[in-house]
Amino acid sequence: MRPNLTVLTHVLVTRLMFQGKRATGVEISYRGTLYRIGAAVEVVLSLGAIYTPKVLMQSGIGNEAELQRLGIPVVQHLPGVGQNFQDHVAFDCVWEYQEAIAPRNNLSEAIFFKGDQSGLDSPNLFVCQAEVPKSNAENVARFGLPDAGWTLFGAVAHPKNRGRLRLTGSNPSDPIMIDANTLSDPDDLKAAIAPCKGGHFADWE
Structure with a gap:
C-alpha cells in the first residue's frame, strides 16, 4: 500500500464541493456519517457513465431548469450533462447441452465482429460466446432457462440511438432515471435483429 493513498470502500459520493465554480473536494457518506474531503490540487470524478453525471447534477452542474425543478x-x-447516453444492448440465444459440460476459464472465450452490410468503415455488430446459459429475468420467466448450456449474444457495436439520464430527486440516495432510448433508430433495430435472426449464428462466416 502506498503511504500517500487511502482507499475507502462502501462509500457513497454525495456531491462535489465548490469555491465559486472551482471544485475543492467531495462530500461522502461513509458508515452513516457525512464527511467532507478537501483537495490540495485537483478533484478527479470517475464514477462511470451513469454515476458521474448523477453526482455532477446533484452538485449543481447540469441543465438549469432540471436542477431548479428539484x-x-x-x-x-x-445542459449536456446526462445527455448522449450510449449503451450496448445484447440479445441472447441459448442452447441446451444434451450432456452438461463444466465451464472453463473465464466463461467467455470468444468474441467476433462483423458488418451486416457493405460499405461500412468498421464492423457494426459483435457477438460474444459464454459457456453458461444466461438471459434476463423477463425472458427466463417466460421461456425458462436450461440448467446447463451455452449462450451467444449479439449486439450493435455502434448504436445510433442516444438516451439521457435524469435525477428523480435531490437526495443523493434517490435513484437515477435512465432513458436509454434503446433501438429507437431504425438502423439500430435492423442491425440488432441480424445476429440472432432465426438463430443462425453459423451462417456468419
Whole structure:
C-alpha cells in the first residue's frame, strides 16, 4: 500500500464541493456519517457513465431548469450533462447441452465482429460466446432457462440511438432515471435483429 493513498470502500459520493465554480473536494457518506474531503490540487470524478453525471447534477452542474425543478442550487448551467447516453444492448440465444459440460476459464472465450452490410468503415455488430446459459429475468420467466448450456449474444457495436439520464430527486440516495432510448433508430433495430435472426449464428462466416 502506498503511504500517500487511502482507499475507502462502501462509500457513497454525495456531491462535489465548490469555491465559486472551482471544485475543492467531495462530500461522502461513509458508515452513516457525512464527511467532507478537501483537495490540495485537483478533484478527479470517475464514477462511470451513469454515476458521474448523477453526482455532477446533484452538485449543481447540469441543465438549469432540471436542477431548479428539484431545488438544487445551480453552480453551472451545462445542459449536456446526462445527455448522449450510449449503451450496448445484447440479445441472447441459448442452447441446451444434451450432456452438461463444466465451464472453463473465464466463461467467455470468444468474441467476433462483423458488418451486416457493405460499405461500412468498421464492423457494426459483435457477438460474444459464454459457456453458461444466461438471459434476463423477463425472458427466463417466460421461456425458462436450461440448467446447463451455452449462450451467444449479439449486439450493435455502434448504436445510433442516444438516451439521457435524469435525477428523480435531490437526495443523493434517490435513484437515477435512465432513458436509454434503446433501438429507437431504425438502423439500430435492423442491425440488432441480424445476429440472432432465426438463430443462425453459423451462417456468419
